[in-house]
Amino acid sequence: MERPEVVTIGSLPHPSPAVNRVGFPLDHPYVEQCMLPWLGPTAVLLLRRLPALWQDGDPVRIPSEDLAGLFGVRWGQMGRTIDRLAQFGLARRPALERLHVFDRCAPLPERLLDRMPERARDAHHRLIGEHLDRLAGVAVDRVAPRPAAPSSELGR
Numbered sequence: 001m002e003r004p005e006v007v008t009i010g011s012l013p014h015p016s017p018a019v020n021r022v023g024f025p026l027d028h029p030y031v032e033q034c035m036l037p038w039l040g041p042t043a044v045l046l047l048r049r050l051p052a053l054w055q056d057g058d059p060v061r062i063p064s065e066d067l068a069g070l071f072g073v074r075w076g077q078m079g080r081t082i083d084r085l086a087q088f089g090l091a092r093r094p095a096l097e098r099l100h101v102f103d104r105c106a107p108l109p110e111r112l113l114d115r116m117p118e119r120a121r122d123a124h125h126r127l128i129g130e131h132l133d134r135l136a137g138v139a140v141d142r143v144a145p146r147p148a149a150p151s152s153e154l155g156r
């Protein structure tokens with residue numbers, strides 16, 4: 001795969017007004033917990049890391065080898081990861097050296113959820129509910145952590 005010297009990665013508003021209103025930001029836990037089985041680990045890591053990279057300026061310009069190195073891969077895998085983001089509708093790649101990533105993502109459709117591991121489906125339903133409640137201004141109840149066992153019981 002051809003490697004550009006520098007890759008420019010910028011953010012774009014999602015083309016769907018609904019996703020712009022209620023979609024998940026790229027650094028939301030939904031991206032990791034629900035999209036990982038569908039997208040793969042390198043694509044999820046890249047999505048989750050982009051908001052931090054954009055804090056220094058959007059778009060970010062980064063040497064291609066440095067971009068791959070940030071994720072512990074070679075350029076060939078990073079190039080395939082970038083292609084995957086475009087193929088799965090999370091980005092546009094107008095040129096080899098340029099990527100426009102949507103700043104929000106839609107929840108996974110039911111047709112994909114049916115093929116997901118049960119834990120990912122459970123996380124999808126829980127995180128969608130919490131996200132929509134938060135957007136609606138409803139207090140989100142979290143399960144209280146179980147109290148720690150008294151120190152006298154820890155050794156038993």
